[in-house]
Amino acid sequence: MHELPVTEKILDIIVAHAERNNVQKVVTINLNIGELSDLEDEWIQNYFDYLAKGSVAEGAKLVIEKVPVVMNCNGCSNTFQVDIKEMKEMQCPDCDSKDYTLISGKDYYIKNMEVV
Ligand SMILES: [Zn+2]
Incomplete structure (x- = not known):
């Protein structure tokens, strides 16, 4: 269960941003989450509902978009x-190399948020 610290971090960023911009209430938060990050949408929303109580983000809805895994050969x-189901067997479709670097799909970040 590593959703809890991640959700805490997300909430911290949201609250700090809301304070700087005199936001009254955060309505929706759009998150991008990499397919490899292993974070469950449902848990993030559950933790968020709990952690955000009493903050400007109380009751905000998280809209989660999965980011595909992209490699650079x-x-x-x-x-x-x-x-991700074929990760073990994968190789570069162009040169068949098995030497590659992950460039996206592992991280998560806040894309934007809707406020009032
Ligand atoms: Zn290649």
Whole structure:
């Protein structure tokens, strides 16, 4: 269960941002979460509902968009998207190399939020 610290961090950022901008209430928060991050949408919303009580973000709805896993081949510099179910077997579709670097799909970040 690593959703709790992640949710705390998200809430911290939201509250700090709301204070700087004199926001009265946060209505919706759009999050991008990498497919590899292993975070369950439902848990994040549950923790958020609990943690946000009494803050400007109380009752805010989280809209979570999954970010696909993208690799960059170290052999030919090709960039390709990966199905996480096929991660073990994967190789560069261009040069068949198995040497590549993850460039997206592991992180999470706040895309934007709707406030009143
Ligand atoms: Zn390649």
